[in-house]
Amino acid sequence: EPEVTQTPSHQVTQMGQEVILRCVPISNHLYFYWYRQILGQKVEFLVSFYNNEISEKSEIFDDRFSVERPDGSNFTLKIRSTKLEDSAMYFCASSHGRSLYNEQFFGPGTRLTVL
Amino acid sequence: QQQVKQSPQSLIVQKGGISIINCAYENTAFDYFPWYQQFPGKGPALLIAIRPDVSEKKEGRFTISFNKSAKQFSLHIMDSQPGDSATYFCAASSNNDMRFGAGTRLTVKP
Numbered sequence: 013e014p015e016v017t018q019t020p021s022h023q024v025t026q027m028g029q030e031v032i033l034r035c036v037p038i039s040n041h042l043y044f045y046w047y048r049q050i051l052g053q054k055v056e057f058l059v060s061f062y063n064n065e066i067s068e069k070s071e072i073f074d075d076r077f078s079v080e081r082p083d084g085s086n087f088t089l090k091i092r093s094t095k096l097e098d099s100a101m102y103f104c105a106s107s108h109g110r111s112l113y114n115e116q117f118f119g120p121g122t123r124l125t126v127l
Numbered sequence: 128q129q130q131v132k133q134s135p136q137s138l139i140v141q142k143g144g145i146s147i148i149n150c151a152y153e154n155t156a157f158d159y160f161p162w163y164q165q166f167p168g169k170g171p172a173l174l175i176a177i178r179p180d181v182s183e184k185k186e187g188r189f190t191i192s193f194n195k196s197a198k199q200f201s202l203h204i205m206d207s208q209p210g211d212s213a214t215y216f217c218a219a220s221s222n223n224d225m226r227f228g229a230g231t232r233l234t235v236k237p
Contacts (some may be wrong), residue, residue, distance in 0.1 A: 016170075045225075055163075055171060055216060055227040068224040103170050115161075116225070118170030 014038045016119035018104050024125045025094055033089045033122045035104030044087045045105040045116060046079065048072070055103065061087065094126045130154075131219050133228025140235050146204040148231045150217035153198065157219035162191065162202050163227075165214045174215070175202070207235045 017036045025031050037044050046058040059069040061079050078090045087106075091098055101123050105116040133150045140146045152160075159178060163171035177184045177191045177200065184191045190203040204211055212235050217228040 047227075054229040055218075057225050057227070060224065068222055070224070105170075115173050115176070118163075118172065120168075121170050 016104055016106055016117050018102075018119040018122050020122060021120070022123045022125070024127065027094055027096055027126055029094055030090065030092045031094060031124060033091075033102050033104075033124070035087045035089075035106075035119055036085050037087055037104065037106030038108075038117055039085070041106035041108050041117075043067075043107045043109070043116075044079075044081070045107075046089045047103045047105065047118075048100040049103065049121075050100045058089075091124075094124075096126050099124055099126045131217060131226050131228045133217050133231060135231060136229065137232040138234070140207045140233065142207065142209060142235055142237050144207050144235075146202075146207045146211070146233055146235070148202045148215055148217070148233075149199065150201065150219075150228050151197075151199045152219045152226075154219070154221070155198070156221045157226075159220040160191070160193065160200050161218050161220070161225075162189075163216045163218060165216065165230075171216060204233075207233075209235045209237050211235050 019034045044061040047055050049055045057070045058073045060067045076092045080088050101121045103121045104119045107116045131152050161176035162174045164174045165171045175186050175189045177193050179195050188205045193200040214230045214232050216230045218225050
């Protein structure tokens with residue numbers, strides 16, 4: 013069964029550094045998303061991406077964050093000038109379409125720890 | 128602010144009992160209401176979803192009840208099993224912007 017994959021599973025970085033989190037969405041999906049989940053808290057929407065551009069973003073997705081689909085398979089989240097409060101589990105998700113059939117399939121997550 | 132409020136925060140149910148989790152939303156533009164199940168160390172997985180043009184949807188032991196006028200919806204798990212023990216998140220979505228509730232940690236005791 014196709015699945016969303018994410019690498020690395022755990023990333024440790026120093027405050028102020030840049031990190032890139034990588035995702036490989038399901039191959040025939042057209043919409044891509046990033047979410048974060050601070051330990052023990054709710055899942056928070058960051059951004060959705062379609063047709064090579066951002067379609068929606070939340071207030072969390074400030075100018076330190078960027079997303080890119082550099083090739084036909086990868087979808088990346090870059091965080092510049094990382095802060096302690098960026099420490100969280102980051103989930104990538106993808107869906108074939110939107111609206112009623114917008115089942116989003118989530119990857120296993122990347123745990124980001126900022127020291 | 129687009130918010131989804133979920134309760135209770137945690138729930139303990141005996142095996143065979145009914146688990147009920149409630150959610151309320153504010154933004155009437157939401158047009159898709161999924162429930163996700165999350166096991167420790169895993170990403171959320173879609174359990175069941177509903178659109179606002181129906182009041183109830185049932186899939187196996189899982190039922191969503193939806194009250195559009197009250198802007199509330201709930202998940203009912205019938206005949207709860209220990210394997211249902213997980214964290215459940217309600218969510219509401221419009222235009223690919225999905226907002227999650229705070230989650231309910233369900234424990235089903237054998």
